[in-house]
Amino acid sequence: MDGPPGNANLLPVLPVLIPLIAAALSLLAWRSLAIQRGLGLAGAVGLLASAVTLLVEVERGPILVLQVGAWPAPFGISFVVDRFGAVMTVLAGVVGVATFVFSMGSVDARRQRLLYHPLLCVLLAGVCGAFLTGDLFNLYVWFEVLLMSSFALLALGGGVLQVEGAIKYVTLNLLSSALFLIATGLVYGALGTLNMADIALKVRAGDSPEAVVAVSVLLMTAFGIKAAAFPLFFWLPASYHTPPFAVSAIFAGLLTKVGVYALVRSFTLMFVAESEFTHAILLVAAGLTMAVGVLGAASQREFRKVLSFHIVSQIGYMIMGLALFTPLAIAGTIFYVIHHIVVKANLFFIAGIADRLRGTSSLVHAGRTSLYAKAPFVSALFVVAAFSLAGMPPLSGFFAKFVLLKAGVEAKSWTIVATAAAVGLLTLFSMTKIWAEAFWKAPDPADAPIDRTRSPKPPARGMIGTCTALAAITVLIGIFAGPVFEFSQRAAEQLLDGEQYIRAVLGEQALARLETGGETSGSLRIADGTTAEIGGPR
Amino acid sequence: MKNVLLQTATRYLLPLLLLFSVVIFLQGHNKPGGGFIAGLIAAAAFSLHALAFDAASTRRLLRVDLRSLIGIGLTLAIASAALPLAFGRTFFSGLWTSIGGDPATGDPGLKIGTPLFFDLGVYLLVVGIAMLLVLTLLEPAGPTYEGPADESEGDAA
Amino acid sequence: MNALFAIVAGVLFACGTYLLMRRSIMRLVMGLVLIGHSANIAIFTATGLKRTGPAIVPIGEETLPATAADPLPQALVLTAIVISFGVIAFAVVLVSRVWATAGTDDSNRFREDDDMEAVS
Numbered sequence: 001m002d003g004p005p006g007n008a009n010l011l012p013v014l015p016v017l018i019p020l021i022a023a024a025l026s027l028l029a030w031r032s033l034a035i036q037r038g039l040g041l042a043g044a045v046g047l048l049a050s051a052v053t054l055l056v057e058v059e060r061g062p063i064l065v066l067q068v069g070a071w072p073a074p075f076g077i078s079f080v081v082d083r084f085g086a087v088m089t090v091l092a093g094v095v096g097v098a099t100f101v102f103s104m105g106s107v108d109a110r111r112q113r114l115l116y117h118p119l120l121c122v123l124l125a126g127v128c129g130a131f132l133t134g135d136l137f138n139l140y141v142w143f144e145v146l147l148m149s150s151f152a153l154l155a156l157g158g159g160v161l162q163v164e165g166a167i168k169y170v171t172l173n174l175l176s177s178a179l180f181l182i183a184t185g186l187v188y189g190a191l192g193t194l195n196m197a198d199i200a201l202k203v204r205a206g207d208s209p210e211a212v213v214a215v216s217v218l219l220m221t222a223f224g225i226k227a228a229a230f231p232l233f234f235w236l237p238a239s240y241h242t243p244p245f246a247v248s249a250i251f252a253g254l255l256t257k258v259g260v261y262a263l264v265r266s267f268t269l270m271f272v273a274e275s276e277f278t279h280a281i282l283l284v285a286a287g288l289t290m291a292v293g294v295l296g297a298a299s300q301r302e303f304r305k306v307l308s309f310h311i312v313s314q315i316g317y318m319i320m321g322l323a324l325f326t327p328l329a330i331a332g333t334i335f336y337v338i339h340h341i342v343v344k345a346n347l348f349f350i351a352g353i354a355d356r357l358r359g360t361s362s363l364v365h366a367g368r369t370s371l372y373a374k375a376p377f378v379s380a381l382f383v384v385a386a387f388s389l390a391g392m393p394p395l396s397g398f399f400a401k402f403v404l405l406k407a408g409v410e411a412k413s414w415t416i417v418a419t420a421a422a423v424g425l426l427t428l429f430s431m432t433k434i435w436a437e438a439f440w441k442a443p444d445p446a447d448a449p450i451d452r453t454r455s456p457k458p459p460a461r462g463m464i465g466t467c468t469a470l471a472a473i474t475v476l477i478g479i480f481a482g483p484v485f486e487f488s489q490r491a492a493e494q495l496l497d498g499e500q501y502i503r504a505v506l507g508e509q510a511l512a513r514l515e516t517g518g519e520t521s522g523s524l525r526i527a528d529g530t531t532a533e534i535g536g537p538r
Numbered sequence: 539m540k541n542v543l544l545q546t547a548t549r550y551l552l553p554l555l556l557l558f559s560v561v562i563f564l565q566g567h568n569k570p571g572g573g574f575i576a577g578l579i580a581a582a583a584f585s586l587h588a589l590a591f592d593a594a595s596t597r598r599l600l601r602v603d604l605r606s607l608i609g610i611g612l613t614l615a616i617a618s619a620a621l622p623l624a625f626g627r628t629f630f631s632g633l634w635t636s637i638g639g640d641p642a643t644g645d646p647g648l649k650i651g652t653p654l655f656f657d658l659g660v661y662l663l664v665v666g667i668a669m670l671l672v673l674t675l676l677e678p679a680g681p682t683y684e685g686p687a688d689e690s691e692g693d694a695a
Numbered sequence: 696m697n698a699l700f701a702i703v704a705g706v707l708f709a710c711g712t713y714l715l716m717r718r719s720i721m722r723l724v725m726g727l728v729l730i731g732h733s734a735n736i737a738i739f740t741a742t743g744l745k746r747t748g749p750a751i752v753p754i755g756e757e758t759l760p761a762t763a764a765d766p767l768p769q770a771l772v773l774t775a776i777v778i779s780f781g782v783i784a785f786a787v788v789l790v791s792r793v794w795a796t797a798g799t800d801d802s803n804r805f806r807e808d809d810d811m812e813a814v815s
Contacts (some may be wrong), residue, residue: 013629021616027609069630115605137771144778151785160797163789169800170786174727175715177782180733181775185738188767533719569751574777672783675791 011057012066012079014050015089019043019096023121033112040117041100046091047124055086059487063494063504065134068284073506074198080134080505083491084334088131088261091341091467094473095253096124098466102349103246105460106356107381111244119156123149123250130258134505136194137184139262140177143226146174150255153247155240165239172235175223183218190215197505199270200498209273216271216278223266227259229319230288233312237296240311241304241361245352248304252311253345257337261319265335267322268495275325282323287419290316294426303351303361303438306430307344310389313423314340320416321404329407330492335485336404339388339396339477346385348472353378353463354438359456363437370440378464384471386431388406388478391424396477541590548590556582563661567649573657577664584665585672593676600669607666615659618652700740707733708751720793720800724786731779735772 010017022043029035058064064081067073099120107116113377126146133139151173155166190211191202203212221232228236236256240248263282271278293313300306318340321333355361357375372379388395391402401424408417477484482537494500503511559579566572588596600607624629634651707729714726742765750766752759759766794800 010623010629017616017620017629020612024609024612024616027605027612030603030605030609066629068628069632070628118609137774141774141778144782148778148781148785151782152790155789155792160793163793163796167723167788167793170782170789171715171723171727174782174786175730177778178727178730181734181771182737182741185734185741185768185771187743188738188771189743194767528798667781668784671788674788 009066011050011054012064012081012132013068015047015050015054015093016125017025018046018050019121019125019128019205022046023118023125024321026121027115027118033109033504036112036117037100037104040121041097043121044096044124047128047153048090048097051086051128053091054081055083055090058083058086059490063493063501065504074193076197077138077396078134078195078197078279079132080197080501081132082494082501082504084261084264084489084495085131087334087338087487087491088257089128091257091338092124092127092131092254094470095250095345095435096120098345098349098470099246099250101462102249102466103244105462106246106352107244114157116153116156119149119153120250121490122146123153127254127258127491131261134196136187136196136199138517139196140180140184142396143180143258143262144177146255146258147177152252154243156243156247165242168235172225172232172236176222178234179218179225180222183215183222186211186215186218189408195505196265196270197510200503201510202506203273204498206273212271213274213277216266216274219266219271220263220278220281221444223259223262224285225259226256227263227315227319228256228289228312229259229263229315230285230292233289233293236312237300237305237308240308241302245304245348245355245395249345249348249352252307253341253350256311256315257318257341258401260315260333260337263319264322264330264495267325268330269498269501272498279323279325282319283413283416283482286316286319286323287416289319290315290423294423294430297430298426298433301363303354303363304348305484306363306434307347307351310427310430311344313427314344314389316423317401317404320420321407324404324411324413324416326407326411327489327492327496329404330409330495331488332403332407334352334398334488334491334495336400338401338488339474339482341395342470342473342477343388345409345525346474347382347389349463349467349470350378350382350385353459354382356459356463357456358438363434370441378459378467381464381467381471382435382439382499384474385429385467386435388474390428390431394426394478394481396481396484399478399481403485403488420468540665544590547686548586552583552587555586556580559583559661563657567654572677573660574664577661578668580661580665581668581672584669588669588672588676593673596669596673604670604673607662608670611659611662611664611666613659615656615663618655621652696744697740700736700744704733704736704740707736718802720790720802723802724783724790725805726780727786731775731783735775738768738772738775 022039026036026039026043028180029039054064058081065073066079068077068079071077093474100117101113103116103120123146126142126144129142129145130139133142151166151170155163169477184194187199190208191199193199193202224230225232225235240293242248243251267278267282290313293309293311295315297306297309297313300309314336318333318336321329321331321336323329351361353375354371357371357378384395388397391397391400393399401420405417405420408414408420499511559576562571562579563573563576564571566576578664584596584600587599597604602610619630623629625633627633632651632653634649637648637650711726711729711733714722714729717723717726743763747764748760748762750759750763750769790800797804
């Protein structure tokens with residue numbers, strides 16, 4: 001089967017391909033840092049552009065599918081773009097561009113020379129690949145791609161502190177990968193397929209239900225580690241505060257969200273057969289993640305450590321929406337992810353600026369300089385991002401939390417609603433703490449600087465520009481909350497309508513098989529399958 | 539680690555191993571083999587050289603900077619995956635052509651296709667990455683490839 | 696046979712987990728290696744261990760012979776091995792870097808990073 005020629009067919013892989021090409025070219029140009037920077041930025045901009053095109057396409061039309069190498073659906077690897085995947089890719093593009101711009105002024109040249117730009121490009125390619133693939137094993141591969149580059153970025157040119165953080169990160173993420181891999185093997189053993197649409201089809205047809213539940217819990221654990229959900233989050237606060245600020249911002253914005261994405265994809269598309277059981281576990285995990293994360297943050301005194309614990313806490317909100325499993329709740333999760341990626345990356349960027357201005361990231365010795373007096377604009381940027389994170393109206397976070405709470409009330413899950421509301425208040429407390437310690441407190445001459453080697457210096461212009469742009473996006477999401485929410489609802493409907501996804505990937509005949517309930521045996525049908533499944537809607 | 543036996547053996551083994559890797563690479567066309575495993579064999583050969591002599595001399599032997607090698611490999615792989623697009627085919631589909639084939643006698647000639655170049659890209663990529671890792675391990679004081687004007691890695695002793 | 700391999704996979708995973716909990720980070724890497732192997736064996740076991748031939752289409756044929764093994768688990772395991780090769784190599788580099796900078800591979804003796812600046 002030769003797919004339709006032209007660009008429409010290529011579009012679903014462009015967000016992966018463009019950063020990969022940028023990575024390859026900037027490796028070739030290792031002699032020149034300027035070319036590497038340019039290529040990296042160009043790659044991220046290209047990724048953003050292609051992602052926006054994709055979003056417009058899927059917003060107007062059906063789910064886009066590309067069968068790589070023209071191998072038909074359950075046999076080859078499919079790239080599938082629905083509204084949720086497309087919007088995640090756009091966010092990856094936004095954070096990617098922001099990181100490249102921010103890195104120019106903030107990451108020292110020594111680190112940049114250690115293949116910093118190609119690694120960032122590969123990281124972005126991995127993230128987008130994970131968002132767009134329609135194949136469980138391919139998802140594993142993209143996870144590893146982004147993990148490998150994130151390992152290297154995390155450890156790049158660092159001293160003991162950074163490498164130690166990297167070890168915790170590497171260990172737990174590899175454990176998660178091993179679980180994911182085992183689960184993949186079990187899925188193939190039980191259902192005879194790894195194509196997500198095919199898995200969804202077979203689960204809906206009721207193939208080997210016991211194995212499917214076991215596997216889904218295994219996958220939940222694997223993705224839970226990646227997403228830093230409740231019992232499995234310890235690696236995150238142990239490592240995210242060690243690398244350069246630009247790196248921790250892209251990690252904070254994107255990496256855990258890949259885990260959340262995988263959870264959402266698995267538990268809306270594939271493993272819905274036993275949703276009472278699996279989603280109950282998710283709900284408990286969500287509540288505990290929120291609470292433990294925010295309490296952890298309250299005990300921290302380092303800018304980025306506070307923020308890291310807040311990532312954990314906010315992952316809880318996203319999982320809460322998934323666990324409630326109503327259209328409104330899923331829409332809330334999507335809205336929350338959109339809001340959170342921008343805000344969280346921005347907070348880490350601002351932490352980088354504050355660190356530069358003050359010469360320290362500690363919140364205890366913050367009294368040396370009143371940042372508010374010195375840099376009122378940066379302080380204002382922090383307020384926008386922090387209040388949005390805490391859920392103050394009229395910023396984006398308020399609407400995200402509001403939708404989730406409303407969904408909770410509708411589902412009559414009072415415990416989770418109460419937890420979510422209380423955690424919101426504690427988040428505000430945390431943010432005020434940072435505000436008071438890092439930005440507000442007046443100079444205190446008694447506080448001598450601890451680290452004399454790091455004298456305060458002004459931030460580069462690109463750094464402030466990045467944060468301003470991201471803060472503007474936050475405000476815009478708040479102002480245009482209506483349209484964004486409507487989009488989230490449409491994306492949620494698409495997520496919950498698994499048949500739409502199956503139809504797009506496998507074609508109409510596959511669904512017919514579901515209705516008659518026949519022929520769903522778990523083996524590959526190499527001989528007839530190639531002819532039977534050719535020719536989806538694309 | 540200076541061992542005359544190992545060094546002498548390596549001088550003879552290195553070309554043999556590299557030749558073997560080329561054989562495995564070409565055999566991958568329709569039998570077990572291919573770019574990845576051939577790349578690993580080549581990397582093993584160069585690692586042997588690095589163990590017998592030292593990392594610096596292996597870098598000299600390789601001539602090409604490892605970063606360029608990885609870059610060339612990745613570019614080649616992506617290009618061969620994207621080339622079918624120019625012919626209206628899907629991403630990653632195989633394009634084949636044959637050189638000197640004769641349909642009259644049924645002689646297929648020398649078949650050359652995009653998978654070959656993809657494999658070649660993989661080969662270079664594997665050699666590059668594996669050697670980067672091995673040489674980094676052999677140079678505990680930090681990589682020397684950072685460029686002349688730089689202080690060395692971290693606070694390495 | 697399946698039961699035996701399932702047990703092997705489990706034992707490997709258990710050994711790996713034990714090593715992960717050691718203080719020496721070199722052992723930790725070994726633990727990761729074992730867990731990776733366990734995952735690969737688990738895949739083969741889960742997809743069914745059978746006496747089969749290699750999954751190569753004979754010359755002149757269009758499909759695999761009936762006796763051929765399912766090539767997909769092999770492809771999965773091969774990919775997984777490739778990936779774990781890269782990751783483990785990276786982890787070893789990381790350990791050697793730690794050894795060079797900290798002079799120890801005992802994770803308890805690393806400088807305690809938490810709030811170092813704040814407490815002192």
